[in-house]
Amino acid sequence: MIRDRRRLSDLLPRRRSLWIAFLLLPAAAIMSVFVAWPLLSAFRLAFYRFDGLMPSDFVGLENFRQVLTEAPFSDWTWNALHHNVIVFCALMVLENGTALLLAFALLKALPGHRVHQVIVFLPVVLSSVIVGFLWKLFLHPLFGLVNQALALVGLHGPAWLGQESTALGSIILANVWHWVGFPTLVLLAGMQRISKEVIEAARLDGAGDGTLLLKIIWPLLAPSVTIVTILTFIGSFNWFELPYIMAGLTGSPGGSTDVLGLYFYRTAFGSTTTGIQDFGQGSALAVLMFLLIAGVTAIALRLLRRREVEL
Amino acid sequence: MTAAVTQAAGPALDRRWSVQTGAIQALLLLNAFIMAYPLVVMVMSSFKTNAEIFTSPFALPQTISLANVEKVWTETNFVRYLANSVGVTAASVLLILVVGTMAAYAIARYKFRFSTLVLMFFLSGMTVPLKLAIIPLFIQLDTLGLTNSYAGLILVYTAMGIPSAVFIMTGFLASLPRELEESARIDGASELRVMLSIMLPLARPAMVIVAIQNAVPIWNDFFFPLILITSDNLKTLPQGLTVFMGEFTTNWGVLFTGLSLAALPIMLVYIALSRQFIAGITQGAVK
């Protein structure tokens, strides 16, 4: 008896479209109403001059011009952008590099690995308020553990969060501590999907850990690496909570920890201690951030996905 | 490679193996210490007064005083806030998983016109600081009658979690092999059946990642509840704890206690989920 051979292509196009629409609609609807529409309304305000809290005249690209080319606003913009780039590069190397090593270490399933797997992720669940404050305590110039430890070996530790040269780095380190568990898990999941036969074959060929990691695992890890890279990029350019807690809304000291997220927030919503809101300028900044992040993400995604397919 | 070669390489591999194993275990232990020690400090600080936190932050507390816990209990509606946080987080994560996975499935497993555009639409939600839209969002929720309600907050969190959920799920779902799908269809299974019984179980680890990745920021968020929720009995836990942040004085000891207590449930959820995670992984890898 020949059974009905049904393939996807056999489905009536109309039924197929309905099915796809059914799958897409709820998410699209929720996002449109609660994200897309409010965002577009806010973006629209970037083209208006704000005097106080209400938009007044339509000024076209004036806010954009000011934020990109007029001092001191442009100084702040480029300074912040510069720091975001530093944060991204640092996190890719420090956070994701460490995550790769940790994931590999966990992959080996050595005794105690389950406990380690839990511990590595515990900081991730903490609120940034706790993490920020804890690290401020550790880095405190007078009684912080870091300086106390340095004193034991005769070194004099600086005011980590008070000096322009060390402030950003300190916050980045706190961020690595906070978040490294997440890429570790994603990469571990990716590694565990690699079939055991491939790994065993490589071991039989005499591959050591280093070769295994670089030549076998790393290429096959491409999908997970894509996810981690894109999320790190977006996270770096939207960075807000940790610098807010550890350095304050103005990116002290002297703007050395200022990033686009902080700059946008205090422009759009003001700060009780520096003054006033300029929602038009804030929206312009947000539009620029969106164009930058979305643009780079789209390109990066293309490139990274291509790499996945090739392998 | 013959057995003889393997045997010959055996002892050498073993020796290298144990040195490397030792090094790796050392790395893991160091990491565990670095991760766990601040948590110990956090718990110790919960028993200290504000002054003690600043003068001897790393010493053991002078007295195990439960004064901070008492303050959190009496000055905030702790249990109520906790219940609200649990409800809002669970409902949001569930909704994100359901609608996000559905959308990701459509994009990943079916070729259709505009599929790339649709993906970019969803992803764009991740690329912009959503706080920008808080005022139009507030006005919109107000028009819909959703301010100061669970539903409003849940829908906002869901909308914010969909982009990353779609991103992660699309990645995983797209990499699943076609053969399973096709053979199930040939056997007469409907699309729904194919999705629910065959493909989704394989994507469980991804769903766990999405769940954790959304549950944590939603649980810890206090910005959106501050703006959208005004009734005391609807407040979430982090929002409720902001009462200890004064203009000039912040009672760090009490705030720490509150935040430590708030971190406990989500930690337990993660520990429970991580077992699931490991189980899900091994199932997938054997393929």
Place this chain on the structure above:
Amino acid sequence: MNIWRIGRVALAAAALWGFAATAAQAVELSFWTWRQEDKAAYNELFADFTKANPDITVKFESFPDESYPTIVSAALAAGHGGDVIHTHAYGWLEQFVKAGYFVAQDQATVPSLANMPADALIAGTYRADGRVYSLPFASQTLGLFINKDVFAKAGLTPPKTWDEFLTVSKALKDKGIIPLANGLGTSWFNEMFVAIFTNPFLGPDFVTDLTTGKATFKDPRYIAALGKLLELRDVMSPGYEGIDYDTAGQLFVTGRAAMLAGGSFDIATYRAENPQISMDFVAPPTPKAGDPGTVTKFYDGGYAVNAASPNKEAALKLVNWMGTKQFGDKFSALLGNISPIKGVVINDPLLAEVATLNQTAMPHINVVYFRFQKPTGSELLQGDITKMMAGSITPDQLGADLTAGVAKWYAPFQGK
């Protein structure tokens, strides 16, 4: 009894009861503020108000300070928000008034305005129409905290002039005590630090010159005053760049430091942290002997009525009551703040001293004059001061940056 008679009596009773009920319509006002710490005090004050006005109850709602402007803007934009809203002053207030969110207060609706001194009213006035939109609630004074016990133990007397300050500091350092608890770790506290120590060297004439444009921040007086700050680097603890507001307070309160440049708003806080502390609040060091001490003063804000409130009349009543001497006396006693209301009696000796110092105080320049538009004087100063203290820019450069930035909107500086 005739059923009709019972009926009529019942009807009359019902009518009377109904009439009484509508006449005494209970109104619940909501009071919004960022002063989370003051809940208990305000509730007590509001209880007094309800005793005098039984048909009005007040609900206290507080929000964290940093999110307060966002929360208030969002609520007001949607036509909601508390009936009475606690506001900051000067430029902060203007943004909201320009959007039409607050009700103008005048003699007819808020007679208590007459109880306020002129400079207090300026804090709550909208410059464009000269009307008051926020009834002032407190002034804050910036000066020098002295730990009397530490000085007594060290056998030293608190300094009056700048030179004395430096000599005493050296002596304190030799004894292992940190002379000045301050650090540069918190931006807004840095701005107060600058104001406290430079104002005695600037003098009130300089402020007048700033308002007319006769002087800008490039003026030699300002540059010289900034230069004085550089001398303070030696009297603060090593690592001071990272010492934040909380830590500075702790250092002072625990006696590890002898002095702290801070605000009167912290008197109550420090007392609460260390009830045994014996402290004084004095004027910062003067340029030379015989000069009167100059503290810095600003008004911190006031109480405004929401234009979208359905209970405007009741709200205005409440605001008016918060301008009476009765309120002011209790407010100062409970909260340790100096109420601007004329005739208020301050019983606390330390606070009374501060009130006396206020009479010869200078304004907190950036807060009072330069927070009206972007870029504000505060953002420019807070960004540059750490650089200056670290030595990467000179006082001249700071003055130039400040002038150029503010000149974008401050007419008297334009073209200078």
